[in-house]
Amino acid sequence: MFTGAGDGIIILSTDARLVEVNESFARMHGYSCQEMQQFGLEDLDTPESSLLAPERIRRLLTGETLMFEVEHYHRDGHIFPLEVLAGQVSYGGESYLQCFHREITERREHEKELLKIEKLESLGALAGGIAHDFNNILTGIMGNISFAQMFLDAAHKSYKPLAEAEKASLRAGELANQLLTFARGGDPVKKVVSLQHLVNETISLVLRGSNVKGTIEIPDSIHAIEADEGQMTQVFHNIIINATQAMPGGGTLTVIAQNEMLNDSNTMSLPGGSYVRLSFTDQGCGISDGDLKRIFDPYFTTKSSGNGLGLASVHSIVNRHGGHIGVSSVTGKGSTFSIHLPSIGETYSINQSDSVVQSPGADTGGSILVMDDEEMIREMTIEMLEYMGYQATACENGAEAIAQYKAAMESGTPFSVVIMDLTIPGGMGGKEAAEQILAIDPQVCLIVSSGYSNDPVMSDYSTFGFNGAIAKPYNMMELEQLLSSVLSAK
Numbered sequence: 001m002f003t004g005a006g007d008g009i010i011i012l013s014t015d016a017r018l019v020e021v022n023e024s025f026a027r028m029h030g031y032s033c034q035e036m037q038q039f040g041l042e043d044l045d046t047p048e049s050s051l052l053a054p055e056r057i058r059r060l061l062t063g064e065t066l067m068f069e070v071e072h073y074h075r076d077g078h079i080f081p082l083e084v085l086a087g088q089v090s091y092g093g094e095s096y097l098q099c100f101h102r103e104i105t106e107r108r109e110h111e112k113e114l115l116k117i118e119k120l121e122s123l124g125a126l127a128g129g130i131a132h133d134f135n136n137i138l139t140g141i142m143g144n145i146s147f148a149q150m151f152l153d154a155a156h157k158s159y160k161p162l163a164e165a166e167k168a169s170l171r172a173g174e175l176a177n178q179l180l181t182f183a184r185g186g187d188p189v190k191k192v193v194s195l196q197h198l199v200n201e202t203i204s205l206v207l208r209g210s211n212v213k214g215t216i217e218i219p220d221s222i223h224a225i226e227a228d229e230g231q232m233t234q235v236f237h238n239i240i241i242n243a244t245q246a247m248p249g250g251g252t253l254t255v256i257a258q259n260e261m262l263n264d265s266n267t268m269s270l271p272g273g274s275y276v277r278l279s280f281t282d283q284g285c286g287i288s289d290g291d292l293k294r295i296f297d298p299y300f301t302t303k304s305s306g307n308g309l310g311l312a313s314v315h316s317i318v319n320r321h322g323g324h325i326g327v328s329s330v331t332g333k334g335s336t337f338s339i340h341l342p343s344i345g346e347t348y349s350i351n352q353s354d355s356v357v358q359s360p361g362a363d364t365g366g367s368i369l370v371m372d373d374e375e376m377i378r379e380m381t382i383e384m385l386e387y388m389g390y391q392a393t394a395c396e397n398g399a400e401a402i403a404q405y406k407a408a409m410e411s412g413t414p415f416s417v418v419i420m421d422l423t424i425p426g427g428m429g430g431k432e433a434a435e436q437i438l439a440i441d442p443q444v445c446l447i448v449s450s451g452y453s454n455d456p457v458m459s460d461y462s463t464f465g466f467n468g469a470i471a472k473p474y475n476m477m478e479l480e481q482l483l484s485s486v487l488s489a490k
Contacts, residue, residue, distance in 0.1 A: 030075030135451030246284025398428030
């Protein structure tokens with residue numbers, strides 16, 4: 001049993017010399033049993049483990065049985081962890097220590113991964129709070145910028161700087177959600193998106209100032225997709241960044257899109273239907289076969305300064321959009337990342353959704369109740385709604401919204417729409433308020449708004465009784481489009 005045991009077993013003298021070792025113990029250290037006969041614990045223990053050895057031996061000699069972990073040196077110099085079960089035994093009237101050793105390298109790695117996940121979840125919780133507060137602030141900034149633009153002709157010298165400031169605010173809002181997307185997951189909040197517009201914007205931003213040239217081949221016939229614009233921008237951003245890092249001396253990144261109809265027996269195991277295939281091809285150093293198998297693994301990176309989350313995040317987002325991502329590479333020639341995303345089966349122009357915001361005084365015949373704990377957002381939203389021609393009223397929390405809606409119903413002047421913030425610190429939020437308002441009026445038209453766009457209520461709003469959702473930060477045009485959509489659907 002001693003010789004053939006799978007665990008490494010040793011017999012130690014009371015002065016910590018190896019009296020006998022089995023083959024498993026010798027093999028896990030890279031030695032033969034004969035070579036190890038001359039060893040003491042001090043020859044195997046790392047300095048940290050050696051410091052604890054005397055106290056452990058003292059306790060074992062008093063008759064205690066101990067289980068503990070140590071780190072030993074392998075013959076080739078690397079350090080590996082072991083779990084030890086030790087106790088005192090007697091042979092021929094002499095006291096010895098018998099120790100069973102089991103290598104726990106795999107377990108340690110698993111524990112490290114769990115710790116990373118826990119840290120990431122903590123960061124995700126922090127990012128969620130930051131995203132909520134940050135996006136509330138940005139909503140005030142973006143809303144007022146878009147509102148100011150309504151009073152300017154497009155040729156006015158202030159119009160373009162305001163438009164750029166609005167774009168910058170949108171990008172700032174996306175930053176708060178990037179870590180959150182991978183750390184805590186979250187279903188995408190989808191809307192119809194033009195791939196042509198999204199790719200052009202992202203490449204323009206990422207390649208600006210670099211020595212990499214972007215070539216985009218996305219014809220007008222490419223179908224649109226339903227996607228979370230912020231998450232999909234993150235996908236393209238990470239792939240483009242990866243390509244530029246693969247071409248430190250410069251080169252060309254080629255982006256090609258084509259419509260594809262997949263059958264149910266496709267090799268990617270995607271449901272049959274209409275898709276857009278988007279490929280990003282660089283002229284970089286390529287990826288080795290070994291790295292290619294792990295390229296989407298969390299924390300895997302070939303860069304000394306990377307955290308290994310970029311492509312793992314890309315993979316996660318594409319999967320949540322019902323798509324597939326793959327990569328092919330030739331060492332020394334470059335790599336191609338190919339993404340398949342479900343399409344809506346038709347084209348979409350970014351301009352076709354740009355409804356004309358109504359001028360002041362236009363009579364829509366509708367009244368809207370706005371519930372938000374931020375005074376700046378309440379005031380801004382009221383101004384925008386009144387500019388569109390709506391009658392607007394505001395309140396701070398869910399309890400007030402319920403009371404005002406009930407009073408309006410009783411007076412015979414019900415609200416056409418109620419826009420409610422999902423999260424109200426210290427008060428009733430939109431989800432709870434919606435349940436009670438629906439009990440008062442099952443036909444109510446509800447819109448949920450939040451700076452925490454990854455909340456399940458935002459991605460599956462209809463399940464919670466809402467008719468629409470709008471993620472903060474938003475501008476005047478987005479609000480007008482959503483109102484038009486939900487009111488026309490009533």
